[in-house]
Amino acid sequence: MLDQIIRDYREAVFDTDGEGAVAVAENALNNGIAAEDIVFKVVIPVIEEMMAVINRDPDANLAQHFMTAQIAATVTEKMLVHFRQPPASQGKVVIGTSAGDLHSLGKRIVMGCLKSLMIEVVDLGVNVTPERFVDAAVEHDAQVIAISSMMIHTARGENGSLAVRRLLQERGLESRVKLVVGGAPYRFDPELYRTVGADAWAEDGITAGRVIQDLIRAVTRP
Amino acid sequence: MTPLQRLIAAVKGEPADRIPIFCNLLDQGAQELGMSLEHYYSNGEHVAEGQLRMRERYGHDNVWSLFYVGKEAELFGCRKILFASDGPPNVAQFVIQDYDDIEKLEVPVDVAAHPAFLETAKCLAILRREVGGKVPICAYLTGSMTFPALLMGMDRWMELLLTGPADLRELLLAKCSEFFRREIAAYRAAGADVLLYSNPFGCTYFVGRKRFREQSLPWMERDLAEGGVDGVVYYCGMSPFANIVGEVIDRLKIGAYYFGPDDDIAEAKAIVADRGLTCGVINDIKMLSWSEQQVRDEVRRIIGAGKGSGRFLFGTGVMPYAIPEANIRAMLDEAYRLGRWE
Numbered sequence: 001m002l003d004q005i006i007r008d009y010r011e012a013v014f015d016t017d018g019e020g021a022v023a024v025a026e027n028a029l030n031n032g033i034a035a036e037d038i039v040f041k042v043v044i045p046v047i048e049e050m051m052a053v054i055n056r057d058p059d060a061n062l063a064q065h066f067m068t069a070q071i072a073a074t075v076t077e078k079m080l081v082h083f084r085q086p087p088a089s090q091g092k093v094v095i096g097t098s099a100g101d102l103h104s105l106g107k108r109i110v111m112g113c114l115k116s117l118m119i120e121v122v123d124l125g126v127n128v129t130p131e132r133f134v135d136a137a138v139e140h141d142a143q144v145i146a147i148s149s150m151m152i153h154t155a156r157g158e159n160g161s162l163a164v165r166r167l168l169q170e171r172g173l174e175s176r177v178k179l180v181v182g183g184a185p186y187r188f189d190p191e192l193y194r195t196v197g198a199d200a201w202a203e204d205g206i207t208a209g210r211v212i213q214d215l216i217r218a219v220t221r222p
Numbered sequence: 223m224t225p226l227q228r229l230i231a232a233v234k235g236e237p238a239d240r241i242p243i244f245c246n247l248l249d250q251g252a253q254e255l256g257m258s259l260e261h262y263y264s265n266g267e268h269v270a271e272g273q274l275r276m277r278e279r280y281g282h283d284n285v286w287s288l289f290y291v292g293k294e295a296e297l298f299g300c301r302k303i304l305f306a307s308d309g310p311p312n313v314a315q316f317v318i319q320d321y322d323d324i325e326k327l328e329v330p331v332d333v334a335a336h337p338a339f340l341e342t343a344k345c346l347a348i349l350r351r352e353v354g355g356k357v358p359i360c361a362y363l364t365g366s367m368t369f370p371a372l373l374m375g376m377d378r379w380m381e382l383l384l385t386g387p388a389d390l391r392e393l394l395l396a397k398c399s400e401f402f403r404r405e406i407a408a409y410r411a412a413g414a415d416v417l418l419y420s421n422p423f424g425c426t427y428f429v430g431r432k433r434f435r436e437q438s439l440p441w442m443e444r445d446l447a448e449g450g451v452d453g454v455v456y457y458c459g460m461s462p463f464a465n466i467v468g469e470v471i472d473r474l475k476i477g478a479y480y481f482g483p484d485d486d487i488a489e490a491k492a493i494v495a496d497r498g499l500t501c502g503v504i505n506d507i508k509m510l511s512w513s514e515q516q517v518r519d520e521v522r523r524i525i526g527a528g529k530g531s532g533r534f535l536f537g538t539g540v541m542p543y544a545i546p547e548a549n550i551r552a553m554l555d556e557a558y559r560l561g562r563w564e
Contacts, residue, residue, distance in 0.1 A: 018385055061427055061429055061430050062427065063383075063430060063433065103312070104377050152510070153542065157309070185507055188507035
């Protein structure tokens with residue numbers, strides 16, 4: 001039965017059919033499948049499969065990324081209320097757009113993807129100062145700071161990732177907080193993340209889920 | 223030969239001294255005039271003066287009437303723009319806050335008379351007086367499928383487009399398309415020669431092929447139906463679109479295509495062929511870090527791939543403020559040299 005559910009859910013996600021995906025998950029729940037199984041055996045494997053497919057598929061597009069993340073986040077949220085006990089967090093991320101940048105699409109895709117992977121997300125919104133990124137990471141004990149920038153001056157500027165890196169150094173936080181960046185300028189220059197002092201970058205919102213997962217695993221806790 | 227004659231020759235595939243070279247230096251005008259970007263963009267005289275001085279300094283083949291992309295949102299009532307000291311401004315207040323606002327949204331009846339267009343009109347008048355008929359005067363217009371992102375934010379537009387109520391989506395697109403038709407008429411009347419039709423949703427980097435065919439193409443047809451495609455240049459915000467350009471040519475009959483830096487220019491040129499002007503565009507984000515030699519190599523690669531027997535233009539994106547002047551000069555020197563026809 002679970003195999004059929006996985007097939008139906010995968011088909012809905014690949015067709016970016018949000019309502020269909022929710023219906024598959026809710027039907028499974030009504031048929032006695034545990035919400036935990038739906039998330040860990042259906043939702044997460046399918047989004048991981050989508051990450052791999054999107055990475056390989058030259059025709060993958062922004063709309064597909066957006067819908068994939070939204071569907072995964074919606075279904076996960078609906079299932080979480082039925083969990084017997086709160087799920088163990090897979091890690092924590094603070095996320096926002098760099099200072100001076102008000103573009104939130106990329107951030108929203110990443111957040112949807114992370115939520116479905118059971119990674120806790122603290123959304124700082126748009127136009128976030130470097131101090132706020134670092135303070136929030138400390139306050140929430142996050143392993144990763146994720147900064148989205150759509151414009152080259154907000155990606156490279158003195159109030160973006162470069163300043164966050166400097167603050168992490170000054171406060172001795174580099175071993176416990178990793179820095180990931182993403183957004184259009186990084187696609188046009190894949191080496192730019194090094195220039196701005198980040199530990200990693202992600203080409204798109206869905207790939208960001210995997211990159212952040214890897215960074216969380218790599219963090220040495222004090 | 224004037225830059226405008228050079229451009230017309232390239233479009234028609236006729237002989238010229240060299241290929242046209244477009245260099246889009248917008249924010250640099252403020253630096254040239256020694257003022258902040260916010261002050262610079264507050265007055266059309268500044269922008270015109272900045273454009274004329276940039277062209278005088280570098281000798282490229284175009285000037286712009288574009289201030290910043292968010293200026294179009296001001297025509298719909300946006301009153302808050304977030305300025306920066308080192309890059310283009312952002313729209314900081316979205317006119318559409320919730321779906322109810324879509325029905326209330328009023329399309330400006332007379333774009334040319336709109337207070338938010340006055341500085342643009344002033345800039346165009348100066349450019350027309352100083353270089354009209356000699357240098358192509360460019361204008362930037364956002365297509366109806368993309369315009370809602372300026373009014374409600376890209377993520378909320380994506381949500382409405384993909385999952386929202388179809389009637390509201392169509393209503394918003396109809397209003398944006400109506401606005402586009404009025405706006406392009408206003409720019410033409412004010413003297414713009416080159417009308418950059420910016421529409422990232424007109425490529426499959428943003429939406430899948432099915433949605434591109436079922437929504438993007440029909441809306442683009444509506445945008446352009448009334449005023450025609452004279453002077454229109456197809457552009458997808460630096461995203462690649464060679465994979466669908468054949469369909470765009472067949473349906474829209476636009477005469478010029480401003481490709482993304484990731485497009486294979488030889489492939490794009492082969493598809494466009496003698497049906498239009500192919501524009502090969504350099505990755506100007508990388509120009510921030512490239513050496514002068516790397517810039518020259520890239521110019522050589524692009525012109526080598528596209529120049530062929532003509533109908534080719536070399537261009538840039540919106541050049542970042544921080545590109546070293548030496549790299550701008552290296553790019554243009556190489557383009558002027560390699561773009562020459564013997």
